[in-house]
Amino acid sequence: MRRFSLVPGGGHPDAPPAPPSGRQPPSRQLPPGQASLEELGRLLRDVTFVVVDLETTGTRSADSEITEIGAVKVRGGQVLAEMATLVRPAAPIPPFISVLTGITDAMVATAPRIDAVLPTFLEFAHGSVLVAHNAPFDLGFLREACVRCGHPVPAWEHLDTLRIAKQVLSRDESPDYKLGSLARLFPADTEPCHRALADARATVAVLHGLFERLGNLGVTTLEDLQGFSRKVSPAQRRKRHLADGLPTGPGVYIFRDSAGRALYVGTSRSVRARVRSYFTASEPRTRMTGMVAAADRVDAIACAHALEAQVREVRLIAEHKPPYNRRSRHPERAVYLKITDEPYPRLSRVRAARDEGTYLGPFTSSAAADLAAAAIHEAIPLRQCTTRLSPRRPTAACALADLGRCGAPCDGRESPQEYARHVAAARAAITTDPRVVVDVARARIAGLAAEQRYEDAAVARDRLLAFLHGAQRLQRLSALNTVAEMTAAAPTPEGGWDIAVIRHGRLAGATSTPAHTDPWPWVTAVRASAETVRPGPGPTPCASAEETELIHRWLTAAGVRLVSLDGQWASPVAAAARDISLLHRPQDPAGAPE
Structure with a gap:
């Protein structure tokens, strides 16, 4: 049994000193009757909202500027604070904007620039959920201002009262969803007038009116509201x-x-x-x-x-x-290609893989398996007839022998020993190095492309990819299924470890450690309690192919560490994955890699 260190001393490299090993893993459950915030959700009455409105020189944040910011901080229906300021843009305010908002160049002549105002707003809104009427407009200008001023763009949680109103209200209640119309429906003390603070105050009234409607629909938490749909x-x-x-x-x-x-x-x-x-x-x-x-x-x-x-x-x-x-739903419907066990073996499409034979796959459909078989037959002259042949009873050869696609073992032109070379080549292509199939297929694709037979070239490419995907899947499954036991750990964002015990390609045990604790007692406990898994024949004897592939994907993810290994986990040097990556490079019209 080989054993690898997670990090010296256990835990993450930046974790505090670990407690003495051998201690029993502590309970991770909350005290009885105590619920977590995640469990309850964030009640709307407990969330702090900052309702914001902007006045700008235009409609596009890329080439327009902010001229006024108004914001109201509320929680539980109460106003906690307000913020309002004019902002001096670098360019003159267009006349039609001045007519709409009433903000003129003279009014902003002594106002601060956005780089002086923005830090104040960011501090005012920190830790709150932003709310705006047509939020993409206001958030777009705020994000653009952060970029221009060199501030990191916050990942604001936000609500859009326009979107919520469209989901909650019917056309019978309001002729449209403009802020002025909604402010009249939910009587606001301040009438919106295209000035930032007045519009923000009106939006607060609309927000609270919408919350009252949503409460009648059972929406009481921020999480419910973010996923709400009429x-x-x-x-x-x-x-x-x-x-x-x-x-x-x-x-x-x-x-x-x-x-x-x-x-x-x-x-x-x-x-x-x-x-x-x-x-x-x-x-x-x-x-x-x-x-x-x-x-x-x-x-x-x-x-x-x-x-x-x-x-x-x-x-x-x-x-x-x-x-x-x-x-x-139906893992039993997976399709394999098997090299049969007889004097003159051939490729056979089978559903079950329960012996020590050579298999390719599994494939998700019979059509994919047939494409892979065609790629092998193109490169290796295995017989394609389904008759069981015997060296002592020759039979007539078929047309494939005359075309050079088969060595005709049926009529004695190839002895079992000579035919065995083809079988060995097919086994090697499936299990270790697919080069013989790849070389023939790529040469055919190039030839067809040169003749401008692009549809035929695409068929040849699809056959090759079907074969390579089947070989890659087999090689991944086989590599894990031969390992008697491995233990691996993935770091969690909180500073703990997700630990898995895998035996013969099957997940046998799983646990997760708390943050900044010595993981070894947990590793020892999960290995001792893991499911007993006994090896069997076939490419997937102990788990479904999908389960083993999930495990492989997790093991090869960034940050996962191998803790212990009983056996050998390796893939062939010339594995099928190499050629798949080459085929998925930019392609010419025929589908051949450039």
């Missing part, structure tokens, strides 16, 4: 209680009907927030509307980290085959 039916919204009590961290959720049948399986880094979104936000997938209507309850499984959640999702979909899931 397209969600009242019946759908009434089911949002199904998310109550679900985990707030990573995990898998299962929608079930009244009979307990699984309708849909999904995964999320925050299960409760994701499930709530099905009942409060507009779902772009139309089929999910029927799923939500049929749902009677939602079950969830809390997971240590995202990888465990993804793996559990794949397993549950394969087990329950929920009608509203489209992918991963």
Whole structure:
């Protein structure tokens, strides 16, 4: 067993000194009855909003400037502070803007420049949610001002009262969604008049009026409001209680009907927030509307980290085959190409891979497998007939022998020993070095392109890519499936570690450590409690191909560290991935790489 250090002393390089190893991993659960902010969401009455309005010299932030900033800070319906200032632009104010806003060059002659005003506004708005009527306009000017003044552009959370009004109000209530019309609908003490502070005050009244309407629709948190859509039916919204009590961290959720049948399986880094979104936000997938209507309850499984959640999702979909899931439902339908075990082996398309034979794939469809087989047959003269041949009983050769596409072992022109060279070449191309197939295919693509037969060249390219993707998948799966056990860890943004134990390509154990603690007790515990996985024959004996590929993708992500390895994890030097990257370079009309 080889063992690798996460970092000297455990934890992240910048972590504080680790506690003594051997200590039992502490509990990560909150005290009974105490809910996290993530679990509750941010209630609208507790959020600080800064309602802002700008007056400018034009409509495009790229070639116009700010002439006035007005902002009102509110929380819980109360005004906390106000800010208003004129801003002197570098260029004169256009006459039609002066007529619209009443702001003239004389008024801004002694006003500060934007580089003096902007830091004050950024401090005023820090830690708040920005609100504006037609927010893209105002935020666009603010971001442009930050760039021009050399300030980092804040990642502002924001609300757009124009967008919210369009979702909440009907045309019967307001003829349009202009600020003046809405200020009359939700009686504002200040009438908007194209001056920044007055318009900001009017927008505050509109915001509070919209909040009152949204409260009647069950939207009480900022998260609900950000995902709110009028397209969600009242019946759908009434089911949002199904998310109550679900985990707030990573995990898998299962929608079930009244009979307990699984309708849909999904995964999320925050299960409760994701499930709530099905009942409060507009779902772009139309089929999910029927799923939500049929749902009677939602079950969830809390997971240590995202990888465990993804793996559990794949397993549950394969087990329950929920009608509203489209992918991963039928792993048993995966297609392989197998080199048969007989005196004159050939390529055979099979569904199951449960012996020690040589396989290519799995492929997602029979069509993809046929394309890959055509690429191999183009380069290697394996027989394509399906008759079982015997050296003692010759049979008549087919037309492929006359075309030079087959050595005709059927009529004795090739002995089993001579034919075995072709089989060995095919096995090598599949498992280690695909160069023989690649060279023949690329030469054919170039020849067809020279003859301006671009459609035929594209077919040849598709055959080659199908073969290479199948070989790459096989090589990745085989590399992981032969490892008896490996433990790996990925750093978390909080300063902890997501730890996974993989045995023969299957996720056998998972855990996540708290921030800035010695990870070794956790590694020891998860390895001791991990699932026992025994090796078997075939390219995917212990897990589905999709599960093993999820694990491979996680292992090769940036920052993941190999903690321990029992066995050898390696890929061929001349692996298929090399040629795939070459084929995906910029291409000429024939599809051949430049």
